[in-house]
Amino acid sequence: MALTASTMLPLGTKAPDFHLPEVVSGKATSLSTFADKKVLLVMFICRHCPFVKHVQKELAQLGKDYFTKDVAIVAISANDAKNYPDDAPESLKAFATEQGFTFTLCYDESQETAKAYTAACTPDFFVFDSERKLVYRGQLDDSRPSNGKPVTGEDLRAAIEAVLADKPVTDEQKPSVGCNIKWKPGNQPSYFG
Numbered sequence: 374m375a376l377t378a379s380t381m382l383p384l385g386t387k388a389p390d391f392h393l394p395e396v397v398s399g400k401a402t403s404l405s406t407f408a409d410k411k412v413l414l415v416m417f418i419c420r421h422c423p424f425v426k427h428v429q430k431e432l433a434q435l436g437k438d439y440f441t442k443d444v445a446i447v448a449i450s451a452n453d454a455k456n457y458p459d460d461a462p463e464s465l466k467a468f469a470t471e472q473g474f475t476f477t478l479c480y481d482e483s484q485e486t487a488k489a490y491t492a493a494c495t496p497d498f499f500v501f502d503s504e505r506k507l508v509y510r511g512q513l514d515d516s517r518p519s520n521g522k523p524v525t526g527e528d529l530r531a532a533i534e535a536v537l538a539d540k541p542v543t544d545e546q547k548p549s550v551g552c553n554i555k556w557k558p559g560n561q562p563s564y565f566g
Contacts (some may be wrong), residue, residue, distance in 0.1 A: 374478065375550070376550055376551075376552075377493050377494040377550065377551060377552065377553040377554075378494065378548040378549070378550050379493055379494060379498075379510060379512075379548040379549040379550070380490045380491040380493045380564055381438070381488065381510055381511070381546070381548055382491075382499065382510050384506075384507050384508060384509075384510070384544070385409065385506050385507060385509070386417035386506070386507040387505055387506060388404055388413060388415070388499075388505040388507070388509075388518065389404075389489035389490055390404040390405075390547060391403060391404060391405060391449075391479075391481070391482065391486040392490065393449065393479035394479060394480060395460070395478065395479050396462045396463075396465040396469060396478050396479065396480050397451075397466050397469050397470070397479050398465045400566070402447065402477055402479050403543040404440060404505070406447075406477070407447065408444075409447075410443055410444055410445035411443035411444070411502070411503045411537060412439075412443060412444040412500065412501070412502065412503070412533055412536045412537060413444075413445045413446075413447070413495045413500070413501040413505060414435075414444065414445070414446045414450075414499070414500050414502075414529075414533065415447055415449065415490065415500075415501070416432070416447070416448045416449070416496055416497070416498050416499075416501040417448075417449050417450070417451060417487060417490070417492040417494075417495055417496065417497040417498075417554065418432065418448045418449070418450060418470040418478075418495050418496050419451075419452045419457070419459075419460045419552075419554075419555075420450070420451045420459045420464055420465060421452075421457055421459035421460060421494045422495040422496075422551055422552040423518050423548070423552070424494070424495060424496060424517070424518060424551030424552055425495050425496050425551065425552075426517070426518075427470050427517070427518040427524065428496060428513055428524050428526075430472075430524070431513065431514075431524045431525070432448070432472070432474070432496075432542070432556045433472045433474055433475075434472050434526070435476075435519075435526055435529070435530070435550070436474055436476040437456070437473075437475055439482035440475045441524075442537065443537060443543070444533060444537070445477075446476035446477070447476065447477045447479060447511075448474070448476055448477065448478045448479070448529050449477075449478075449479045449480075449481050449483045449486055449487065449492075450465055450479070450480055450481065450495075451480075451481035451486065451487035451492065451554055452495070452554060452555040452558060453484075453555045453557045453558075453560075454482070455509075455557070456555060457555050458482040461480075462480045462491050463555050464513075465478055465480060466478075468486065469504065484554075484556060484557060486561055488562045489553055492551060492554055493553065493554060493564070494549060494550060494551035494553055494554065495551045495552050495554060496513060496549055496551055497510075497525065497529075497549050497554075498510065498511065498512070498513060498529055498565060499551055500532045500533060500536065500542070502536050503536075508532065508535075508536060509529070509532035509542050509546060510530070510537070510546065510548075511528060511529075511532075511547050511548055511549055511551075512528050512546075512547045512548065512549040512550070513526050513528060513529045513549065514526055514527040514528050514529070515527075515528075515547075516528055517550070528546070528547065532546075542544070
């Protein structure tokens with residue numbers, strides 16, 4: 374397990390478009406799928422990572438808490454499914470069902486979407502405003518699998534709430550940390566160590 378930090382994509386970056394299959398329904402999903410929402414949260418997650426397992430109940434709760442609000446949530450798994458079969462689409466579909474995810478979960482087989490977002494770890498979080506400009510990239514909260522702090526989603530929730538209230542999101546943002554995205558052989562992006 375390699376501890377990896379978010380790349381901290383520059384604030385103000387426009388959300389890159391993507392075209393990915395949703396693992397539960399199989400429906401094609403893109404940035405325009407969420408055009409009617411004020412806030413867009415893009416999360417890079419997977420099934421097997423201990424850091425994601427540590428926060429998976431909070432991720433499910435986030436989905437439930439914001440389901441009826443002006444917030445779109447899309448989770449993307451980009452791990453190499455050949456070498457990490459727990460992160461293959463069928464396994465991800467079971468994961469979404471088991472956890473009761475109410476948000477969209479997509480599979481990025483080519484890993485191009487992960488590269489476009491400079492995603493580096495699981496979990497990795499990106500919050501975009503109504504103009505789809507990046508206003509937050511960082512941690513869910515201060516909890517880690519080994520530090521004993523409660524999982525609250527405090528940092529990520531504060532960013533979402535600020536955008537909903539038309540208030541600025543703090544510039545003091547701590548990088549998310551987790552397992553590195555499992556790149557296919559020869560596909561590791563240049564921004565990634």
